[in-house]
Amino acid sequence: GDSVTQMEGPVTLSEEAFLTINCTYTATGYPSLFWYVQYPGEGLQLLLKATKADDKGSNKGFEATYRKETTSFHLEKGSVQVSDSAVYFCALSLVGTSYDKVIFGPGTSLSVIP
């Protein structure tokens, strides 16, 4: 079935380090791909998205490229800040005839230390 797999956390980085959070997916159709971020005590909010192969989503210094050949959507940031400490969720969506499906990965917790 359709699913999303993320690298396990928690991930701890020093400020200004390079970040990669891996995400791979399995889907029967042609999904759109998303990264959501959840800051402590809050709900999820969309960070970036890509709707077709080779699209690159970007926001707040984060980037992810939709790689159909490797079924991946890895999240990257060149220089993390303490304020980036949060849980990051990779997700896919599939538009159906009667059911629009959204599937989330398990989340990866990131802690950035000064």
Add this chain to the structure above:
Amino acid sequence: NAGVMQNPRHLVRRRGQEARLRCSPVKGHSHVYWYRQLPEEGLKFMVYLQKENIIDESGMPKERFSAEFPKEGPSILRIQQVVRGDSAAYFCASSGTSGTFTGELFFGEGSRLTVL
């Protein structure tokens, strides 16, 4: 604020009581999703509703849990006879109508249920 509104933000119940969580979607949205998040765990899908219809409740426990999204008013997640294991954050999300679905979900800030 036209975002997803959830209330209450915090709810404390004793074992055996009922918990009722409400969610008002983004104005104009007719799809509502409920998720549960246990401490230090990811999001677990519970139920997907459209106005007056339950589309997918495959993530809902078979007993004690129910959800509705009436024609008028907010979506309600109802937990009867709560137990300590129900303590969690419950998140509601909404999306646009069929035909305009982009895949993006808009989340509320969650309702945190504590069962004593």
